[in-house]
Amino acid sequence: MFFHIVLERNMQLHPRHFGRNLRENLVSKLMKDVEGTCSGRHGFVVAITGIENVGKGLIRDGTGFVTFPVKYQCVVFRPFKGEILEAAVTMVNKMGFFAETGPVQIFVSNHLIPDDMEFQSGDMPNYTTSDGSVKIQKDSEVRLKIIGTRVDATEIFCIGTIKDDFLGVINDPTTA
Amino acid sequence: MSIEPFNRLVKLAARAFYDDVTTKGDNQPKTGRGDNRGIAVVVLDALTRRQWVREEDLAKELKLHSKQLRRILRLFEEEKLVTRDHRRETAKGAKIYSAAVAATADTQTGGKEGEEKIKLHTHSYCCLDYAQIYDVVRYRMHRMKKKIKDELEDKNTVQEYVCPGCGKRYNALDALRLVSLEDEYFHCERCNGELVAESDKLAVQDVGDGDDNARRRRREKLKDMLQKMEVQLKPLMEQLNRVKDMPIPEFGSLQAWEARASAAGRAVNGDSGSNDPSKNSQGYGGTPMPFLGETKVEVAFSGLDGKEDVKSESASTSLKVLPPWMIKQGMNLTKEQRGEVKQESKPDGSSAQPEFSDDKKSTVENDDKKKIQDEYLKAYYAALYKKQQELEEAAKKQQELSDIPLATGLSDSSNRQVGMKAKRDDNEGEDDIDWEEAPVAGNTTESYKVNDLNVEAEESGDDEDDVDWEEG
Numbered sequence: 313m314f315f316h317i318v319l320e321r322n323m324q325l326h327p328r329h330f331g332r333n334l335r336e337n338l339v340s341k342l343m344k345d346v347e348g349t350c351s352g353r354h355g356f357v358v359a360i361t362g363i364e365n366v367g368k369g370l371i372r373d374g375t376g377f378v379t380f381p382v383k384y385q386c387v388v389f390r391p392f393k394g395e396i397l398e399a400a401v402t403m404v405n406k407m408g409f410f411a412e413t414g415p416v417q418i419f420v421s422n423h424l425i426p427d428d429m430e431f432q433s434g435d436m437p438n439y440t441t442s443d444g445s446v447k448i449q450k451d452s453e454v455r456l457k458i459i460g461t462r463v464d465a466t467e468i469f470c471i472g473t474i475k476d477d478f479l480g481v482i483n484d485p486t487t488a
Numbered sequence: 489m490s491i492e493p494f495n496r497l498v499k500l501a502a503r504a505f506y507d508d509v510t511t512k513g514d515n516q517p518k519t520g521r522g523d524n525r526g527i528a529v530v531v532l533d534a535l536t537r538r539q540w541v542r543e544e545d546l547a548k549e550l551k552l553h554s555k556q557l558r559r560i561l562r563l564f565e566e567e568k569l570v571t572r573d574h575r576r577e578t579a580k581g582a583k584i585y586s587a588a589v590a591a592t593a594d595t596q597t598g599g600k601e602g603e604e605k606i607k608l609h610t611h612s613y614c615c616l617d618y619a620q621i622y623d624v625v626r627y628r629m630h631r632m633k634k635k636i637k638d639e640l641e642d643k644n645t646v647q648e649y650v651c652p653g654c655g656k657r658y659n660a661l662d663a664l665r666l667v668s669l670e671d672e673y674f675h676c677e678r679c680n681g682e683l684v685a686e687s688d689k690l691a692v693q694d695v696g697d698g699d700d701n702a703r704r705r706r707r708e709k710l711k712d713m714l715q716k717m718e719v720q721l722k723p724l725m726e727q728l729n730r731v732k733d734m735p736i737p738e739f740g741s742l743q744a745w746e747a748r749a750s751a752a753g754r755a756v757n758g759d760s761g762s763n764d765p766s767k768n769s770q771g772y773g774g775t776p777m778p779f780l781g782e783t784k785v786e787v788a789f790s791g792l793d794g795k796e797d798v799k800s801e802s803a804s805t806s807l808k809v810l811p812p813w814m815i816k817q818g819m820n821l822t823k824e825q826r827g828e829v830k831q832e833s834k835p836d837g838s839s840a841q842p843e844f845s846d847d848k849k850s851t852v853e854n855d856d857k858k859k860i861q862d863e864y865l866k867a868y869y870a871a872l873y874k875k876q877q878e879l880e881e882a883a884k885k886q887q888e889l890s891d892i893p894l895a896t897g898l899s900d901s902s903n904r905q906v907g908m909k910a911k912r913d914d915n916e917g918e919d920d921i922d923w924e925e926a927p928v929a930g931n932t933t934e935s936y937k938v939n940d941l942n943v944e945a946e947e948s949g950d951d952e953d954d955v956d957w958e959e960g
Binding site: 422460 | 647663667
């Protein structure tokens with residue numbers, strides 16, 4: 313699920329950036345530092361949408377670096393248990409398949425794949441129904457439900473299922 | 489409002505879920521004689537026949553060690569079946585409870601612990617919490633069903649993997665770390681062995697590779713289990729549905745119950761409250777309000793005096809509009825004791841307030857009033873007695889009135905319970921034996937043995953009814 317929230321961060325700025333572009337430098341450094349990171353609490357920071365305010369800078373003794381407390385608005389993405397997501401398959405093996413939605417990796421184990429889908433090995437391993445009408449392989453798009461998340465300080469990993477109504481392949485790359 | 493269906497619910501639940509509860513630790517060997525499985529059922533059954541009860545008394549009546557009983561009660565407290573109350577109290581505090589017990593069950597002689605101890609002792613009381621039991625049982629059934637169903641459909645289960653080499657376990661959340669680049673299997677982080685999927689906990693425990701055959705077998709087993717559960721817990725489900733729209737009997741907290749029970753008890757003991765010696769204890773002796781004497785037991789709640797007055801006053805007025813069958817019960821008592829109404833009321837009151845009674849009471853106006861009241865009482869009793877005899881005749885003719893005890897409520901008609909309680913206690917020895925034997929009989933084969941025990945429960949209920957009418 314996506315959220316638009318306000319976060320705060322203390323930015324250390326090198327003295328060489330001081331000048332008329334200080335603010336722009338600060339923002340670009342913030343984007344470089346924050347976008348794409350993941351915190352266990354808020355999820356992945358997808359994009360910064362704006363700066364709320366920049367506090368008073370504090371010059372560090374000895375180094376000359378200046379610390380600015382910056383409040384910024386950003387879009388974060390955090391997966392939840394029970395959430396339905398669309399994901400692209402990245403790897404298929406005998407134990408199940410891996411998929412990702414944006415930065416989140418999701419594993420679907422083979423017992424959470426419908427019983428009528430069988431694993432087919434080969435140079436393009438895949439799960440196929442007995443009549444061959446549905447096939448899950450690398451780069452397929454699937455709709456899945458998250459049934460478990462592991463949230464570490466800097467990483468979120470999910471397991472999902474496609475064994476439910478309206479879940480499964482939504483776009484087959486071979487037929488498209 | 490009836491308590492009987494709820495008691496039945498408790499009994500069924502006890503047999504379904506607490507049948508093999510033992511107070512022994514798991515490490516102790518369960519020899520034939522030391523095996524006390526089913527004791528939890530006995531305790532729950534005993535509680536259905538009581539309201540608030542002091543745990544020592546309960547232990548004595550069940551011939552259990554109080555430690556043993558407490559362990560079981562603690563289990564039930566954790567399971568949210570009973571509410572418990574602990575308080576440090578003097579002998580006097582214990583007497584309030586005894587008075588309340590005497591009001592609900594007048595065979596029981598309260599006040600065993602006399603005046604000798606002035607020290608504070610911690611006493612524990614326990615009581616069934618019917619509202620919570622209803623919810624707990626429903627929730628438990630729901631969880632059982634959900635668990636099996638989920639497992640049947642492989643829903644929401646996190647697959648576990650185990651390394652056959654070193655025995656290290658992983659689950660699907662570790663999957664990202666376990667994939668290897670060489671082949672399509674997961675590999676152990678420690679020994680690089682190939683991991684195998686572990687099958688579900690409820691079903692077969694073998695660490696097979698979960699091939700189709702094993703999966704199908706597991707499925708069948710689960711389906712079987714679900715079916716069995718539905719059949720065996722059907723009586724419990726039915727009882728839950730029956731109880732669904734009924735008002736739930738509520739005893740309230742220990743204090744509230746004591747206050748109510750003793751007030752109701754006095755109401756039953758008749759209008760003798762007017763010449764109750766202890767009425768003066770609250771300073772009402774001189775006031776021309778004869779019935780205020782009934783507030784005497786509330787002495788202990790020194791902070792709540794005003795409130796209690798109102799309550800017991802309303803209790804006594806409600807007595808007057810009681811339906812005839814209820815008055816009959818009260819009549820029973822007064823009939824026996826008509827000659828000695830005063831003696832009857834005196835020990836009751838004097839146990840609470842022994843010293844103050846005599847000196848203040850004997851004022852002239854009180855005596856006058858007493859005469860008038862005595863005369864009134866006599867006339868009243870005579871009328872009641874006649875009416876009651878008629879009723880008895882009628883009652884003997886139609887023996888099937890089992891619904892009357894059911895119809896008696898808890899709070900509004902606790903005076904009716906005086907009779908019931910007493911009789912139950914009389915029968916208790918037999919009852920206990922009954923219930924103790926029942927689980928043993930059904931013990932060996934099935935996991936839930938609700939079915940065969942229903943009969944038992946109903947029978948004992950009938951017994952009570954019969955006794956009721958014979959004595960009445």
